[in-house]
Amino acid sequence: MSLKERLGLDKEPVYLIDGSAFIFRGFYAFQNMQRSDGLPTNALFIVLRILLKLLREEQPAYAAFFMDGKGPTFRHALYDQYKANRSATPEPLVQQLDPIRRGVRSLGIPLEVSDGCEADDCIASLAAKFKSERPVIIVGADKDLKQCIDDNVYLWDPGAKQEKLLDLAGFTEETGLSPSQWPDFQAVIGDSSDNIPGVPGVGPKTAAQIFAEFPTLEAIQENEKALKPGVQKKFAGQWDNIYLYRRLTTLDTGRCTSLALKDMTVQSVDADNAAAFLREFELRTLLRELPQSVPVRPARSGAAAMQQASLFGEPQAAPQIPSFSSADQLPAVSGTVALVPAEKGIAVAFNGNEYLYTGKPEDLAAHMAQTGAISRIIAPDVKALYRSHTSWRAIEVHRWFDLGLAAYLLNPEERDYSWTSLARRAEEFGIDAQTPATLALTLAQDAAARLEGVGLSALMEELEMPLIPVLADMELRGIRINRAEFSGFLAEVQKELDRLTQEVYAVAGGQFNIRSSQQLGELLFGTLGLKAGSKTKGGQASTSQAVLEKLAGKHPVIDTILEYRKLEKLRSTYLEPLPRLAQENDRIHTTFNQLATATGRLSSSQPNLQNIPVRGPMGQRMRRCFTAAPGNKLVAADYSQIELRVLAHVSADPTLIESFTRNEDIHSRTAGLLYDVTAADVTPDQRRNAKTINFGLIYGMGPQKLAQELKVTLNEAKEFIERYFSKLSHLKEFYDNVEQSAREHGFVTTLAGRRRLLPEIHSDNNQLRSQARRQAINTVVQGSAADIIKIAMLKAAADETLQQLNAALILQVHDELLLEAPQDAAEAAAKRLADIMSSVRPGGAALDVPLAVDYGIGDNWGQAH
Known part of the structure; x- marks a missing residue:
């Protein structure tokens, strides 16, 4: 149902579109999209998608698309700090402005570029001009436009995740104000996005209370003494500024007044020209949507409407999908094929047709493997096929195209890359509903073009796709456990848990559930009278790990509880459940998640073997529970300080590079710089502090x-950081350059070319913006380290020497690889694996520092590590 029908409008409304708002929203919200030659098209795509939706669903008779012009406006003349906090328009967005103008015109929508004012001023002027004769629908989301709302003026945002429609009653209910009060209200609370300060210390809640009693700035000033004393002080001496701020936030209704209604008539679309434009910018999704979006209004003649429809042909009826129970019954298969799980089998699409295969999956796999005419096979999750039946492994990996993996590389923040999610997002972005496998073909074509356009094809084809069979093999092999070792360790832990439990009961004066946060809180903050820290969402005092660690030393029972929790986690997470997951051959099979982290690191689940404790006696004892098969040894090889070495390389810091090249202890070297002592005179505490800083700053600490980590004051922590960057000057420059690049491009890349989008780098929210800065640094460093170990895995899996030694990868834990090899070949396998890992060249180039690798050999993981 159109908006006109929903609102019960009896006249054709005029749609005033805030184009600049949608341009910027599209650019920052959907960054990873380019034409095959590298020209960015993300903002262009979003804007045209919204306009096509408008044409399709609203069929407007009158509309105009408004864009901000170049240069300063009258507001800059009034206040030279107006929008001074904004950085220059990113070049990738500037490149799209002219194509956007062309695209808007190609859809028959009038375009207006403001001059000396903002697009919002033109919209406000025309809303005021036309509202007495017909409904006005402002298509936008800018809060300044709320002052235009009236009985016949609506503010509509169809581009949000959930459509937003605001009329006069809705505005009053939402704000408690009238639209005419909105500029006054904005002048008081300020607008950080436009760099308008407002009244210091007066927020929306306080301002709403004031305007409920005094409706205008003039009324507030006249009754200033009636305000609360604290509020009076905030307004004192501010009135000249406040009235200036109101002029800045008030839209000028005297602009663009020469535009008449006839100038805003939406023209019939020249389908050929519009299609040519979309093909020029490789907007295939919109090209498919164009036929349904061409406006056909009742005022047009029937002949014209028929001629327009014939440009695209009549809509086709839903096809009947043939079903086959035997792979041999399928028609001749060639070219590109898509496979998708269906309700009663596997959907197969090729040569423009779709079929349903209901027979044995392994027969279809064998058929596909033997058909030499197939150049590419598309599937939502190739590793899932590998796990479902080994027959799929007969198809060479270079023939596969993994839709989930492609979607992950294009946007690693989505988190869900299942077929259900991919199909849903396709629909959200305007791809017409199609039969499953045919949709997969469409998505693959689009994803392949986008990967090529943003330079991710090589990462997909040379690293991530070849890694799939490597991970599948590791999952299939699994790792053996020693049940007796597990049982013995569990008995020791349970005995210690029983002892700690009695100690806590003695303090409590009786038994209670130590695992219950509520009951534990009653003991700590009620019975013992300890000072509570933070609260849970339910309002009760928190007994989280962080809270208890801060209470350490306040009462002996705190240390007892912390020890209890450590052992209880060991028992409940590892010692009891893991043996139950082992198969008859005593091997546990984890699942490696390739699409789980934004930095590119692998994760492990069902069970998670990457979180097995490693440090201290408990860690060593835990790892002793994992063992080699009879006659074999485990070989563990791990990179030494890989992330710091990557940081040295990407920052080109001479101190770090020199230290690693000389094989010095990097933490002692850093401590010497921080404390101004020689490396030989560095104390253990100084080295520990330097290590905390070295690793902490990588993660944006x-x-x-x-200050919390080092147990020093905030000022001392700031001095540490300042001294750190003054001694390692190239690091600060590197961090600044990464942030600047992220702001300019909206993403950062790793050494192997992996991308992470960072739309929040431009957020008005300081917390989100700071988080994006930390993510930018972390991704470049940690993501590059992830690339390195993935390359090492590929090289190890394909290495002929390791194959001849019958040594096979069975586990990857962050910077560590675990091999299982025959006892007499273990030493040779360990040396070969270390050589492979140390010779990795991410992005085709060696690092400026050596990649150091430590290795060990043992009957169990504890001995090998």
Whole structure:
């Protein structure tokens, strides 16, 4: 149902589209999209998608698309700090402005570029001009436009995740204000996005209370003494500024007044020209949507409507999908094929047709493997096929195209790359509903073009796709456990848990559930009277790990509870459940998740073997529970300080590079710089502090967190960071350059070319913006380290020497690889694996520092590590 029908409008409304808002929203919200030659098209895509939806669903008779012009406006003349906090328009967005103008015109929508004012001023002027004669629908989301709302003026945002429609009653209910009060209200609370300060210390809640009693700035000033004393002080001496801010936030209704209604008539679309434009910018999704979006209004003649429809042909009826129970019954298969799980079998699409295969999956796999005419096979999750039946492994990996993997590389923040999610997102982005496998073909074509356009094809084809069979093999092999070792360790842990439980009961004066947060809180903050820290969402005092660690030393029972929790986690997470997951051959099979992290690191689940404790006696004892098969040894090889070595390389810091090249202890070297002593005179505490800073700053640790970690004051932590960057000057420059690049391009890349989008780098929210800065640094460093170990896995899996030694990868844990090899070949396998890992060249180039690899050999993981 159109908006006109929903609102019960009896006249054709005029649609005033805030184009600039949608341009910027599209650019920052959907960044990873380019034409095959590298020209960015993300903002263009979003804008045209919204306009096509408008044409399709609203069939407007009158509309105009408004864009901000170049240069300063009258507001800059009034206040030179107006929008001074905004950085220059990113070049990738500037490149799209002219194509956007062309695209808007190609759809028959009038375009207006404001001059000396903002697009919002033109919209406000025309809303005021036309609202007495017909409904006005402002298509936008800018809060300044709320002042235009009236009985016959609506504010509509169809581009949000959930459509937003605001009329006069809705505005009053939402704000408690009238639209005419909105500029006054904005002048008081300020607008950080436009760099309008407002009244310091007066927020929306306080301002709403004031305007409920005094409706205008003039009324507030006249009754200033009636305000609360604290509020009076905030307004005192601010009135000249406040009235200036109101002029800045008030839209000028005297602009663009020469535009008449006839100038805003939506023209019939020249389908050929519009299609040519979309093909020029490789907007295939919109090209498919164009036929349904061409406006056909009743005022047009029937002949014209028929001629327009004939440009695209009549809609086709839903096809009947043939079903086959035997792979041999399928028609001749060639070219590109798509396979998708269906309700009663596997959907297969090729040569423009779709079929349903209901026979044995292994027979279809064998058929596909033997058909030499197939150049590419598309599937939502190739590794899932590998796990379902080994027959799929007969198809060479270079013939596969994994839709989930492609979607992950294009946007690693989505988190869900299942077929259901991919199909849903396709629909959200305007791809017409199709039969499953045919949709997969469409998505693959689009994804392949986008991967090529943003330079991710090589990462997909040379690293991530070849890694799939490697991971599948590792999952299939699994790792053996020693049930007796597990049982013995569990008995020791349970005995210690029983002892700790009695200690806690003695303090509590009786038994209670130590695992219950509520009951534990009653003991700590009620019975013992300890000071509570933070609260849970339910309002009760928190007994989280962080809270208890802060209470350490306040009462002996705190240390007892912390020890209890550590052992209880060991028992409940590992010692009891893992043996139950082992198969008859005593091997546990984890699942490696290739699409789980934004940095590109692998994760492990069902069970998670990457979180097995490693440090201290408990860690060693835990790892002793994992063992080699009879006659074999485990070989563990791990990179030494890989992330710091990557940081040295990407920052080109001479101190770090020199230290690693000389094989110095990097933490002692850093401590010497921080404390101004020689490396030989560095104390253990100084080295420990330097290590905390070295690793902490990679992950974006700020002064507050550093102060907690080092147990120093906030000022001392700030001094540490300042000294750190003054001694390692190239690091600060590198961090600044990464942030600047992220702001300019909206993403950062790793050494192997992996991308992470960072739309929040431009957020008005300081917390989100700071988080994006940390993510930018972390991704470049940690993501590059992830690339390195993935390359090492590929090289190890394909290495002929390791194959001849019958040594096979069975586990990857962050910077560590675990091999299982025959006892007499273990030493040779360990040396070969270390050589492979140390010779990795991410992006085709060696690092400026050596990649150091430590290895060990043992009957169990504890001995090998």
